[in-house]
Amino acid sequence: MNTLVFDIETVPDTDGARRLLDLGNELTDGEVAELMFQRRRQATGGSDFLRHHLHRVVAISVVLRDGADTLKVRSLGEPGDDEATLIDQFFRGIDHYHPTLVSWNGGGFDLPVLHYRGLLHGIQAPSYWDTGDQYSEHRFNNYLGRFHWRHTDLMDALAGYQPRAGAPLDEIATLMGFPGKMGMDGSKVWPAFQGGDIDGIRAYCETDVLNTWLVYLGFQHFTGQLDDAMLAQEQERLATLLAEDGRPHLREFLDAWRGEG
Template identity: 30%
Template structure:
């Protein structure tokens, strides 16, 4: 006890807060959202959304903690903070009454990044992005012939309606397909130098072949790829995709469900919000049928090099079947470079004029 006040108790993870009875607690967390407001009486406050690998929790800073309010106002989404707080409940849910908050110092005692960002953090710790652009490539996860008859018939019917390609149908379903390549990079990088690709090697690739991959390709299992993605998303201030609300994110959520991996960041919430997930396709179409609006078409219209000149999605499964994972990763990487270029144009000419950006 210092100066008659009880020493705060450190809580290693947010899911253990309610197990503690101490009046003051401390913990590390990543900031998911910061919203400033005022009460009807004009008192300022800050609402926080905080998270680690175990849970998300709401935080509140009242004006009697003015230093904490000032600190919170300058935080970005994805920042890691140390909290001093009281554990309270509001409308039946846990809420942290935050008394103090600060960003971490170098080599912060007691801080474990894995506890905040999850098991995938070590694989991407040196390539975290504030403005994360990503894209995935998928293939069938199993042989259709091994599936139950009801599944085979469902795939066959769907393939007939879509043009007869059963492999394509399977590769587009998170229940029947798998992610074999996830390319990601910082949106402000204008070349592919900073774009990394997590790849799931074809089964026939041995250790020698994997060791020969280019340095920007990192071989992982699909569960490791998924864990790494959620760590990247948890750290990012904004996650940027092209049509990611329709395909990439639901696919990753579905595959995470299959593998029992928590989908720890909500990237499918309010479809009109620009953060945490900025889907450029939705920004350009606003959900209206405006004719073809593929990434290839947008790149052509804006004078941006298209990744579709050398390959398209229909060629991914055959390339994987013959073991050409580097071809897939190169194509995936170019998708990210193109998406980042579209983002920079949209940010400069559209987003900076919007109040919600």
């Protein structure tokens, strides 16, 4: 079975807000975003976290572990690609690999965002949405069933599907001895995007999926899918990939994991 760990990074959809609020083009993106945050704070009594459909996807990063013992970590598309291209590549990957999807809070955030944004861009994702009409095995194990394993939302599963028991990926990864956040977090994505640092956003997203992959390996061990030797082998496979890849942020992740940073 192929496994695809994924994470997205988003910024405010300022173009969408201009249409919804009939703002025209007089305000800058930064001013529109601040207006969006202000309206959200008023609606929630303090939180400026935007509703799912008002997020624009600027990065999708994945760890792919396929049945041929291949392990890859990458961000989809190129730094200059638009949102539609990134989302289309994500769902095309599902059509091609038919993987088990793995996320941290993907059911609560990432996938609903991808649903709304994919709809807006006219993207097709037949394998993702199939619940047994195309593949009979999806009737009882599909991407949409909260208690199915075809999409394993680690945060949801580990919390026993109790919203009050959810935990941040950064804290769980750190408690397990993995690097956790490294220099950037979600609150810094919008300022980084405004500053043109899309490469930094993509690198941050990749470290998030690496943390998720390592937690998932621990989860597989916890549930009996990996024994001690298999877990060590998969962790070493990742360490080798990070050492040989050559990209600085992956080397920094490896050093932090090994306690050498």
